[in-house]
Amino acid sequence: MMSAQAPILILLIPLLCGLAITLVAQKSKNLAFFLILIGMIGSFSAACSTLIQVLQGSAPIHYRLGGWPPPFGIELVIDHLNAMVLFIVSGSALLTAVYSRNTVIVEIPDRVHHYYTLYALLVSGLLGMVATGDAFNLYVLLEISALSSYALLARGRGLAYLSTFKYIIIGTIGASFYLLGVGYLYIKTGTLNMADLSQMLASPDMKESVSIKTGFVLIIIGVWVKMGFFPLHGWLPNCYSRASTTTSCLIAPLMTKVSIYVMIRLMFSVFSVDYVFNTLQFQQAVVWMACIAIVAGSISALAQQDLKRMLCYIVLAEVGYMVGGVWLMNSNGFAGAVYHIMSDVMMTLCLFMAVGAVIYKTGDSSLESMRGIFRKMPVTATAFLIGGFSIIGIPPTCGFFSKWYLITGAVETGQYHFMIALLFSSLVNAVLFFRIIEIGFFNRFDDSGHGIHQKFEFSEAPVMMLAPMLICAASLLVIGLYTSFILRNIVQWTIPAGL
Amino acid sequence: MKRLTLFLVVLLGAYLVWTTQDLPDWGDPASPANSYLSTHYIKKAYEETSVPNLVTAVLADYRGYDTMFETVVVFCAGLAVLTILRRTKRKHKKNVKFRPQREGVDIILQNAARLMIAPMQLFALYVIAHGHHSPGGGFQGGVILGASFILLALAYDLKSTLRRFKENTVLFYSGLGVLIYAGIGVISLVLGGNFLAYAAWGGLLGISEVEAHSYGMLGVEIGVAFTVMAIMFSLYLDLASGGDLDEGL
Amino acid sequence: MYMESLISFIVTEYNYSAALILIMIGMYGMIAKNNLLKKVIGMSIFQSAIILFYISIGYKGGASIPIIKHGSGMADHAAIDPTLYVNPLPHVLMLTAIVVGVATLGVALAILQKIYRVHGTIEEDEILESLKE
Numbered sequence: 001m002m003s004a005q006a007p008i009l010i011l012l013i014p015l016l017c018g019l020a021i022t023l024v025a026q027k028s029k030n031l032a033f034f035l036i037l038i039g040m041i042g043s044f045s046a047a048c049s050t051l052i053q054v055l056q057g058s059a060p061i062h063y064r065l066g067g068w069p070p071p072f073g074i075e076l077v078i079d080h081l082n083a084m085v086l087f088i089v090s091g092s093a094l095l096t097a098v099y100s101r102n103t104v105i106v107e108i109p110d111r112v113h114h115y116y117t118l119y120a121l122l123v124s125g126l127l128g129m130v131a132t133g134d135a136f137n138l139y140v141l142l143e144i145s146a147l148s149s150y151a152l153l154a155r156g157r158g159l160a161y162l163s164t165f166k167y168i169i170i171g172t173i174g175a176s177f178y179l180l181g182v183g184y185l186y187i188k189t190g191t192l193n194m195a196d197l198s199q200m201l202a203s204p205d206m207k208e209s210v211s212i213k214t215g216f217v218l219i220i221i222g223v224w225v226k227m228g229f230f231p232l233h234g235w236l237p238n239c240y241s242r243a244s245t246t247t248s249c250l251i252a253p254l255m256t257k258v259s260i261y262v263m264i265r266l267m268f269s270v271f272s273v274d275y276v277f278n279t280l281q282f283q284q285a286v287v288w289m290a291c292i293a294i295v296a297g298s299i300s301a302l303a304q305q306d307l308k309r310m311l312c313y314i315v316l317a318e319v320g321y322m323v324g325g326v327w328l329m330n331s332n333g334f335a336g337a338v339y340h341i342m343s344d345v346m347m348t349l350c351l352f353m354a355v356g357a358v359i360y361k362t363g364d365s366s367l368e369s370m371r372g373i374f375r376k377m378p379v380t381a382t383a384f385l386i387g388g389f390s391i392i393g394i395p396p397t398c399g400f401f402s403k404w405y406l407i408t409g410a411v412e413t414g415q416y417h418f419m420i421a422l423l424f425s426s427l428v429n430a431v432l433f434f435r436i437i438e439i440g441f442f443n444r445f446d447d448s449g450h451g452i453h454q455k456f457e458f459s460e461a462p463v464m465m466l467a468p469m470l471i472c473a474a475s476l477l478v479i480g481l482y483t484s485f486i487l488r489n490i491v492q493w494t495i496p497a498g499l
Numbered sequence: 500m501k502r503l504t505l506f507l508v509v510l511l512g513a514y515l516v517w518t519t520q521d522l523p524d525w526g527d528p529a530s531p532a533n534s535y536l537s538t539h540y541i542k543k544a545y546e547e548t549s550v551p552n553l554v555t556a557v558l559a560d561y562r563g564y565d566t567m568f569e570t571v572v573v574f575c576a577g578l579a580v581l582t583i584l585r586r587t588k589r590k591h592k593k594n595v596k597f598r599p600q601r602e603g604v605d606i607i608l609q610n611a612a613r614l615m616i617a618p619m620q621l622f623a624l625y626v627i628a629h630g631h632h633s634p635g636g637g638f639q640g641g642v643i644l645g646a647s648f649i650l651l652a653l654a655y656d657l658k659s660t661l662r663r664f665k666e667n668t669v670l671f672y673s674g675l676g677v678l679i680y681a682g683i684g685v686i687s688l689v690l691g692g693n694f695l696a697y698a699a700w701g702g703l704l705g706i707s708e709v710e711a712h713s714y715g716m717l718g719v720e721i722g723v724a725f726t727v728m729a730i731m732f733s734l735y736l737d738l739a740s741g742g743d744l745d746e747g748l
Numbered sequence: 749m750y751m752e753s754l755i756s757f758i759v760t761e762y763n764y765s766a767a768l769i770l771i772m773i774g775m776y777g778m779i780a781k782n783n784l785l786k787k788v789i790g791m792s793i794f795q796s797a798i799i800l801f802y803i804s805i806g807y808k809g810g811a812s813i814p815i816i817k818h819g820s821g822m823a824d825h826a827a828i829d830p831t832l833y834v835n836p837l838p839h840v841l842m843l844t845a846i847v848v849g850v851a852t853l854g855v856a857l858a859i860l861q862k863i864y865r866v867h868g869t870i871e872e873d874e875i876l877e878s879l880k881e
Contacts, residue, residue, distance in 0.1 A: 136841055136844075139844075140844055140848070143848045143851070143852070147851055147852065147855060150855050150859070151855065154859055154862070159879070161859050161862045161863050161866060162863055162867075162875065164859055165784060165856065165859045165860065165863060168791075168852065168855065168856050168859065169778050169787055169791065169856075172778075172791050172794070172795070172852055173775065173778060173794070175848075176771075176794055176795060176798055179798055179845065180771070180798055180801065183798070183801055183802055183805065186802075186805065186838075187805045192837075
């Protein structure tokens with residue numbers, strides 16, 4: 001009986017725990033932490049149960065909210081794609097919750113319980129976006145995750161208020177574009193349910209309709225704003241790099257990937273492969289934009305002196321990977337992009353956690369803070385190394401396999417510029433990470449270069465921070481080693497018909 | 500920069516206006532939006548939920564899941580403003596250059612407020628309870644309730660209002676409202692239905708399933724009203740005092 | 749001929765066009781204005797215009813508010829005539845959008861107060877100049 005209700009429990013449990021924190025945990029920080037942990041564990045186990053159900057059955061799970069049949073009520077639809085995304089989102093939210101034990105108390109000492117409530121609301125908003133099968137419901141949940149992320153990002157460092165304000169303005173433009181696009185679809189079809197929409201949009205006169213095309217473009221632009229795709233990315237690095245450690249661990253890996261999932265869902269479940277690639281003619285342009293995003297993101301990352309900003313630009317480049325992979329119009333490219341959603345959440349999370357631990361210990365986020373890291377914090381350094389290898393794409397980490405499939409897709413469709421951009425980005429990432437490794441491992445001299453050995457005391461981050469970090473690092477290797485299993489059992493099913 | 504923006508915005512606007520020729524005529528009863536789902540709701544909603552106000556029926560029942568998250572949005576906004584602005588330490592107070600001092604008390608304002616607040620709150624309760632049959636419901640009633648407290652704070656002062664309605668109580672009510680909404684959904688889940696399927700309540704309350712929809716909607720509207728009332732007041736508190744819960748900015 | 753089609757276009761679609769023009773006014777405000785508070789006002793215009801757009805979708809000529817009249821349809825449900833009531837769905841959706849608009853406005857104003865406190869101004873160019881120093 002419970003397993004039939006698992007789809008709704010995935011997002012209901014964090015929501016209820018968030019409310020419980022506001023209601024009962026006003027005084028006790030430990031109770032707030034305990035409740036958030038319960039919420040994330042519950043959500044994760046419900047997501048696991050859903051994933052197993054999807055893997056065992058062949059048809060997607062439909063969950064009717066309020067018991068109403070689909071076009072009239074709202075339904076949750078869980079197929080292989082979003083079962084995987086739900087699993088990875090709730091899993092990384094759980095890891096971040098464990099990790100946050102030490103950092104939140106340092107960074108937001110006065111409002112721990114409010115912070116955790118917003119955390120829970122953000123996670124349930126993201127999970128709801130992934131699970132829903134209704135275009136308008138997606139907007140509501142998008143706004144929940146946006147509002148809670150505004151609050152979390154604003155409590156950051158330095159000029160966080162200013163960058164969050166910019167994010168509010170541009171984020172609202174994005175969300176409103178999405179809403180307007182849904183309005184165009186609604187006015188032409190009279191429905192909001194995704195499956196119903198896709199049936200109606202398949203008719204030939206809808207394909208020619210200029211307002212449906214406008215609706216598609218508005219929706220896609222809205223989602224691109226949210227994920228920080230190339231020309232619309234200006235807000236992202238400032239906003240995420242100025243956030244507090246826990247916030248950036250939570251938001252930076254998840255928000256962008258969930259937006260990419262939303263883009264895939266809308267492109268192929270509301271519209272169709274034929275519509276997106278044949279009726280509309282900007283497939284080439286988008287791949288070029290993705291190339292620019294990858295190259296510009298990588299070069300900007302190389303220019304940064306601040307670890308967190310560097311990671312934010314890497315995130316931008318990774319967004320380019322996935323958008324490009326989806327728009328390659330090729331099944332291998334698509335599989336690479338979907339696989340990369342999974343691996344990228346884990347590798348960015350791993351890197352942000354490692355950098356967060358360094359900041360926690362040294363109070364500094366510049367490249368210099370990595371000096372002597374292998375002596376001081378060997379475990380953190382190892383996790384950082386594995387994350388870095390995965391970003392570069394060194395086997396057996398999962399970053400290699402996703403890149404492999406993306407490149408295969410690019411070659412098969414003859415879009416060599418995308419392949420070149422990917423290889424270029426790998427090269428730049430290699431330079432980037434080996435520079436940091438050099439600082440951390442070999443460079444034991446002080447600034448004047450006189451060869452005076454600085455003494456690096458062993459001072460590792462607390463276990464509560466190390467454990468999730470190591471799980472992340474290990475998962476990068478595990479995902480890499482089980483690539484064929486994941487591709488065969490999950491990713492293969494997500495490839496839309498006609499690709 | 501401004502010129503470029505103006506150019507782009509005008510271009511986009513002209514394109515969007517041009518696309519409207521493809522849209523169905525304004526006010527056309529036969530347009531897809533007005534005929535497909537809409538006709539079903541108009542014809543069936545009263546029969547299926549026994550609520551004559553179709554907006555309420557669709558809002559709190561057919562799309563009740565949306566509305567739950569709408570309440571969460573309100574809750575989230577209140578919490579976000581609180582997290583951003585509220586501070587208990589007063590050390591930054593001198594940074595604010597312009598802080599209006601309230602001079603004396605206005606007897607006309609206070610007496611007018613005194614006369615108005617009770618009828619306002621009564622009317623708000625009516626709007627909440629009668630949302631099934633007339634325009635109204637939890638959001639509207641909750642806003643009126645919240646406005647009554649804001650009026651109290653405007654006519655008297657924040658401190659005396661806060662003595663009557665403490666900040667922690669405000670927060671408690673805001674959380675409680677969402678909890679009532681989600682709780683009704685969870686109980687229908689425990690009773691064997693899907694989340695927010697009010698029909699499952701029928702057996703428990705000893706009424707028909709159709710009537711249970713109506714009662715379920717009343718329940719969630721009350722939850723919505725709690726949250727909206729508390730958060731409207733909380734937004735006023737924090738925004739008007741700059742997070743100090745003191746007078747003025 | 750052209751004139752006629754233009755006039756009929758304006759008459760039948762002017763509501764959508766008005767909403768879209770308002771959206772563009774709001775968007776211009778959000779992007780181009782220097783004062784951060786004016787950006788927030790632009791945001792409000794933007795969101796209200798979208799509400800107008802949706803409500804225009806739900807309008808039917810000659811129809812009344814979507815509340816079933818008591819008495820007429822009580823005994824015989826088939827008697828409810830859909831052309832008598834406007835489309836309730838856009839109203840429901842826009843109730844959500846209004847709430848989201850209020851919520852975003854509140855958070856934006858809160859952050860604006862913080863910006864004013866940190867930088868002493870809400871003019872964007874002045875803030876950027878003070879950062880350079």
